[in-house]
Structure formats: C-alpha cells, structure tokens
Amino acid sequence: MRSYHLVPDTAAGMVVRRRPVPVPGAGEVLVRMRAASLGFRDVLVGEGDYPLPVSPGVVAGCEGAGDVVDVGAGAARFKPGDRVALTVFPDWLDGPFDVEHAAQLGTTRDGTLTEYAVVPESALVPVPDHLSHAEAAALPLTAVTAWNALTGGRRVLPGETVVATGTGGVALAVVQLAALAGAHVVVTTGDPGKAERLRALGAHAVVDRRGDWPAEVRTLTAGRGAALVVDVAGALGESVRAAAIGGEVAYVGYRVADAPTGPPVDVRALFDAGVRIRPLAVGSRAQFLELTRALAVHGVHPVLDREFAFDEAAEAYARHRSGQAFGKVVVTFPTGDRPASASDAEFPGNLSRELAGH
Template sequence: MSDITVSRRSALGAIAGLGASAALAGSTTAQGKSAGLTSMQRIEAWELGERKGIASLRRASRPQPLPGPGQVLITVRASALNNRDLAIVSGGYGVRPRPATMIPLGDGVGVVTALGADVTGFNIGDRVSCPHFVNWLDGRYDPRVLEQDLGSSTDGWLADRVVRPAASLVRVPDELSDVEAAAMPAAAVTAWFTLQQFAQVQAGETVLTLGTGGVSVMALQIARMAGARVVITSSSDAKLERMRALGAQITVNYRTHADWEKRVLEATDGRGVGVVVDTVGGSSLDRSLACTAPNARIGLIGALDGAISTTLRPVTLRNLLLRGITSGSRRTLEDVLRAFAANNIKPLVDRVFPFAEAPAAYEFLKSGGHVGKIVISHA
C-alpha cells in the first residue's frame, strides 16, 4: 500500500493539529485513491452525545479519516475503559467544553493502515498503541499535554479507524494480545511511572496499593516484578483471593476492617510500607499516610471519592515524599510494554465486550464489579 501524500507541515504541527485531522477527510490525492482510501468511505464510531450519562452515548457513521503529514491511520482492534471515562460521559472531568461528536476512550491498540507524508519508522501492518497524552513523548509533565488528551480533549479510540501522530506511537510486543495491549496505556503507564520513575521501588520493600481496579492491579504486578512485597485492599474477599493468586502477600478487606491502616501496620510488624499507590485520594489519604514507614513515597493517583480532607503532619514527621501522578509519556508506555513482554506478564482483563455493546462496558465499569481492566473488542 502506497503512502498518502498531502501538503507538507512540520511533525510538531501534525501533533498539535491532531484534532483537525477530520478536516482532511474532504479530499484525497491520486496516491490516496490508489491506496484504496477515499473520503467517501465511512467508519463506525461511538460519540459522547450530550454527556448526561451512559445513555448519551450514540453510535454514528463518519467520514473515513485520512492521515496528514507526520500522521498514521490505524485500524482499531481493541480499546479499553478507565474510571475517568464515566466522568467524561456524565459531564465531568475537567472544565473545557466537549462537542457531542467527540469519540471517547483514551486507551487502544490497532494496526497501521496508511502512512501520511514524512512518516518513517513504521510500516503497514505494524501493531501500535500510544499514551492518551499523545504529545507527551518523554521528559517531565507539562500541563500543555492536556490539550491533546485522547477521549477527553480530542477524539479517542472507540471507532473503526483513527488517526494518530506517528511520533506518539509505540510498537506492541508480540507477547501481548490486542486485548492485553489495549488495557495498558493509562493504567500500566500510571502504575509504572509511580513505582519505577517516581518511587524507584527496590526489591524487598513493601508496597501498598488501594483497590482492585486497573491501576492497582497493574501496580501489584509491577511491584512483584521488582521483587517488592505487596499489600492490597478491597471490599471483597473474593477479589482479594484473586489478588493473592497474582502475588499479593498481604490483603485487607477495608469493609470488614474500617481501620485498615492499623491492619497494614500490624501486618508489617509496625514498620509501615515504603511505597503507597493511592488510587482513591481524598479521605483515604489520611489512612495511607498513617501506615507509612519513614522516608516512604506516596503516589496520589486520583480522588475517586470526591473528598479532599487530610492532615499533612506525617509528611514532615516521617520525611515522606508525596507526589501527584498524571499518567506518563510515550517513553513510559514503551518501557512498561517491554517489561511485561520480557517477564511474560499479562495484564488482568476482567471482561471483553463487543464494539456494538460499548454502553454495556460502561455499565459494568460503573457497577464496580470488575477486577483489573474492561476492554472492548473491535473485531
């Protein structure tokens, strides 16, 4: 298949202009037509609609997107949900307005179908993914990455075909299936950034991770990969049993034990934990701080309970390091995919829904009955 040739722009402009890719759908070049791709073709996609809840999701037929300079057209094979997707479809998560036509979901994987001008390093047929912040390639966090946040500030993965900046893409290792790879861009990247890049977890340390959602389970797997001891919490004994099968040495039911931080201290002989992956935030942070060891590192991933109430006195008394975590870069995704593949570790996917049943996947996420990730198959 030949490349699609369009007018030249810089690679940076291609990344910054990702949201404008639909404007290219109105024209093709002779080479584009010979590649079998035209703006007259249609794709199926899910759209956010009026953002009044899951019922607002709507299925739509849209023009075939075409890649501009520095961009790649991808046929999507699988996409995955995160907790933020519930907030987005319900009108929350950020303050900027979103069009009803926006395609949701920040996680996905697919196959390269066509290359825009100036694209090198990728071939037709390559399996690829990217971080949901498509313009965060490496280095430190910059708030400007929010301008190109898949499924939040620009179109996401819940469609037949999507256009992505080539610079944002990583190849998916053969050891990971489409469903497994789709589950990783947000949750695995966030967990890897927290444990490896921020906390620099060491073998023999004790890591506490809260709940059994996507980030928490990925954190368990990454911590065990590093040789750490893992404590994990849940309100379900059945879920905790599954976590023990994944390698958690200490499990605490926070519904049975409301003072779960005391149980964590008892289980660590009063020493506390060296690293906390706090995916709840808000009111749980007090308890997370209460069961830390001196010099512990706490990664604050979210505030899912909506509450912000804590005393930071232990941060000073025990010389703790507290950091907010906002996902990670393309480089981080590349690192965590490589690590899972090299260690033959599979992300835990609870359930896979067909593309036509995307709203049911949202409902299952909302129910809280899942363990790990929920994926949508586009096959």
C-alpha cells in the same frame, strides 16, 4: 467507518456516527482499531467531573490498540501491518507533565472508540508480540499509571513494601509490576472473595480496607510502614499513616466513593510522617515504552475482565460501572469491512446513567 461521539445535549449523551475513513497527513499514521478499554476516567468524563476540558462531539475513549494500515509522508517509525497502542496524551513524549501536554484522547482529541484513527506516529508504541489487541488496549491508561507510580518517583527496591489501595485496574497493574520488581506487595480490598485472585497476581498480603488497614500494614512491616503506597481510592490520610518515614504516596485517586474529596488530612501528621506526596496521572510515551519492554521480558499479561463487541458498548459501560469487574473491560471491534450508513444513531442506552458509577 463508525465512531462513538460524546454529545452531552442528547438524551443518551453519545451518538454513533458514520464518517469517511480519514487519510493520514505528514508524520501521521492511520490505525485500524481492534480494541478499546474502559476506566474510571471514562466515569469522570461522563459525569462532567473531569479536571481537563472535554470537547462536545469528540470521539470517546482514551485506551486502544490496532493495526497500522497507512502512513503519511515522512512517517517512518511504523509500517502497515504493525500492531500498535495509542498513548493517552499524544504530546507527552518524555519528562514531567506540563500544560503543553494536556491534549488528551477522548476529551480534546478524538479517542479510541472508532473503527479508524489518525494519530501522530510519535503517539504510538509497538505492541509486544505476546499480547493480544484486547490486552494491549488495557495498557495505555491504567498500566502506564501503575508504571509511573512505581518508577516515576521513589523507585522501589527489592524487599521493600508496596501497598496498592483497592482492586481497580491501576491497583491490579501495581500488584503485577511491583511483584516483578521484587517488592513485598500488600493490597487493600473490601471484598475478601478477591483475596485468592490477588495472591495469584503476586500479592503477598491482602488487608481488609474496612478496618484499620494502615495499622495492619505497619504490623506486616514490623512497624516501619510501606516504602510506597499507591493511593487509587483517595484515602490520603490513611495512606500517609501506612507509609514509612521517607516513603512516598503516589496519589492517583482524588475521590472516595461518591464524595468529591476524601477526608481532610492533618497537616501536622503529614509533616511528622516525613512522607512525600506525588500526585500523578498516566505517564509519558517514554514510560509506556519502558512498560512494554518489561512486560515482554517477563511475559506478563494484563488482567482482563470481559470483552464486548463494538455494538455492545452500552453493556461494556454497564459492566464497568457495576463494580463487579475484576480487571479491564474491553470493547473489541469487527475485523471485516462494513458498509457505511447515511444516518447517525443514538448510543444504545443512557451514557450518563451508565457512567454514574464504577
């Protein structure tokens, strides 16, 4: 089988290696990967700016889906032929995140850019019947993060206002899911050309983030502000101004453009706002299962931008970093068996360059 491995001391930053197909151990499942998707997290890993450790040589990628082909002793949740998606944090089954859950695919554990993966059966969720493998691969990081933002803290009531900042993968999932919950959905964007597509996903209003968008949000809410602001762009001070008293800012992003941090937040303004700040990243397996059930009931499909073949991973990274993608960039894998080669090959293209933006 072939896998993409992070090797920072090489010119490309990644190599393709061929290895024997692994055998699942007790409680484990062997998955033939069918698709993997890319996100801003991959940008941070490539830049060496990720807050969690990254092991050299680890298989890249944290989002993926495939088919069960074998199960180890004692594994009873899945059988060969089942379609499954992998959880980003395999040890985070339920409850709040803790340091014991920090092991992550694509950083300290082998990830999803591989033709076969062995994972604990507890780290898998069934793929809803209405989703393709490519769509399922778009869920584990961005969509689960959006679900956590909407349900893990202050749950949004029908008719309340939810703001999603930006038009990245998390924000698009927030728009879709918040609309399902009956919320009044507002999206900020610097590209007015995306407005119609955002409305088609469920947004009720689209606000230009290059202006005073918190003031616009307050105008749209008769001065009350938003019950929930999902901050993916890192503009925490602006998000606080847009939130209602007793509201919440689900803080997903901590960077603004190329700056390592956003502008400082006035602590007096933060106190006076009466707003709860809840930092979050991804979600547990239990939250992933809740998400898939909701998607199945409502027949919702995640937004995909483009699909690339396994050998076109460099082009997929370039598309993601271009900033032109609307939805998830997905790498799909060959469906037939391929003969193994004895040698490794450098990743086609300079990964450090490819991941320099998003």
